[in-house]
Amino acid sequence: MAIKVLKFGGTSVGSVGALKRAAAIVRDELPTGGLVVVSALSGTTDEVLKALRLAAHGDLPEAKSTLQSLRNRHDGVAHGLGLLAELEDVWTPLFRRLTGLLEGVGALCEVRPKTKDAALAIGETLSAHLVSSLFRQEGLKAAFAEARDVIHTDAQHGSARPRPAAIRASVTPWKTRIQNGELLVTQGFIGTGPDGATTTLGRGGSDSSASLFGEALQAHEVQIWTDVDGVLSADPSLVSDAQPIARMSIAEAQALSSFGAKVLHTGCLAPVARARIPLVVANTHRAHASRTTITVDAPWREPGSVLSVAYKEGLALLRLPPEEDLSRAIQLESELREAGATRFAFLAGPEGTVLVVRPEGPRCVSILANLADEGINVEYHWALVALVGEGLRATPDAALRLLAPFQLERIGGVFSGASPISLAFLVPEDRLPDLVPRLHNLWIQTRELTQEPA
Ligand code: ADP
Ligand code: ASP
Ligand code: MG
Secondary structure, eight states, X not given: OOOEEEEEOGGGSSSHHHHHHHHHHHHHHOXXXXXXXXXXXXXXXXXXXXXXXXXXXXXXXXXXXXHHHHHXXXXXXXXXXXXXXXXHHHHHHHHHHHHHHHHHHHHHTSOOHHHHHHHHHHHHHHHHXXXXXXXXXXXXXXXXXXXXXXXXXXXXXXXXXXXXXHHHHHOHHHHHHHHTTOEEEEESSEEEOTTSOEEEOOTTTHHHHHHHHHHHHTOSEEEEEESSSSSBSSOTTTOTTOOBOSEEEHHHHHHHHHTTOTTSOGGGHHHHHHHTOOEEEEEGGGTTXXXXXXXSSOOOOOTTOBOEEEEEEEEEEEEEOTTSXXXXXXXXXXXXXXXXXXXEEEEEETTEEEEEEEOOSHHHHHHHHXXXXXXXXXXXXXXXXXXXXXXXXXXXXXXXXXXXXGTTSOOOEEEEOSSTTEEEEEEEGGGHHHHHHHHHXXXXXXXXXXXXXX
């Protein structure tokens, strides 16, 4: 039996209206059972993080009041669906646990990564129970299934790496239930580390949960339901006329998400690539609008053409002089990553080493600040703009042509991606609102994106 996995993001489960639309989609797409993966209700993860921060700073009353607003919001949605009485029993212990974790953080005045993951997991758990109750109310044969029974990861709290073999070994009972016509509803974003503690896959990680489940179940399709008409030719918040892309390769999707397109989590492409499963991106709020199908095989592209533009702001640029040993640069890179930074470029040459990272959290900030004392120059407020498309693969002259619009710009560096289908430019981040729409209009041939070649 062909299995499908559907994932609904925060805004797709964030209101009564959205949840009803999600239920209608599931009825259409999974008439004989399947797997539904859900994120926390939109904004929940940020609210839990805020409560943890408040507790760590000694403001437990304000932390608890943040939690109370979260509870009120969840209760409001459940009430709107006529499910409050049913959910009360399941939700109350979860909120009690969250309160306990906040009190622990308040007592220690610090948020340990393990505690943070345990607290964040409650958002997804609340939402998965809500969605499975809703589906049962709709007459579907739905049941909550605990994601931590299946998604095994390493111990890197906050950005845990999945262990595909262990996931495959644990998914068998779910597969049997799905093949018997059950509709399982589970949490995205969370897993279990080697010591049994809850881990999380990084912000936006529910997309990756969906593809990991898809790979383990040997699904024939994974669908990511979100709030846009598929993957677009640019971030719609910067480019209002960004166009939907009908088909793209996994390599294109990987490059876009790695360079900042938040519509797909960077970890969600590898599992579907390994299993050669198509990944579909569609809009919960406009189920019949266009959608994107992402496949291992690359669709035809005009040589030299660009498919989409992505960007990431808030980057720090480090230039290490040639007299600095390369091993020092490597050590620094790994120290920063362990402290929570994401690496965007690492280029070593005879003139020294260039490292571009996005610092995340106080430990990274202090490592970077200490570098100044060592005489290493750190420049802040850079952004990467990446032009992506299979059309760049075999056209070495594309880089020169694509550089033209940057003539009068301050450029911190030019990087060709690990795959030959992306070209990234480091620019001051305040240039993004002007530059991204301009590049989009110049380089992206939007007519091609919505239709297949004849
Ligand atoms: P979800 O909560 O469903 O996981 P996200 O907010 O994580 O949704 O991702 C969807 C958002 O990604 C869109 O609303 C859009 O603002 C942003 N985005 C950035 N780049 C792109 C792109 N190239 N195509 C589509 N959406 C993009
Ligand atoms: N709820 C998590 C987040 O906000 C995971 C996700 O939405 O995919 O990052
Ligand atoms: Mg997301």
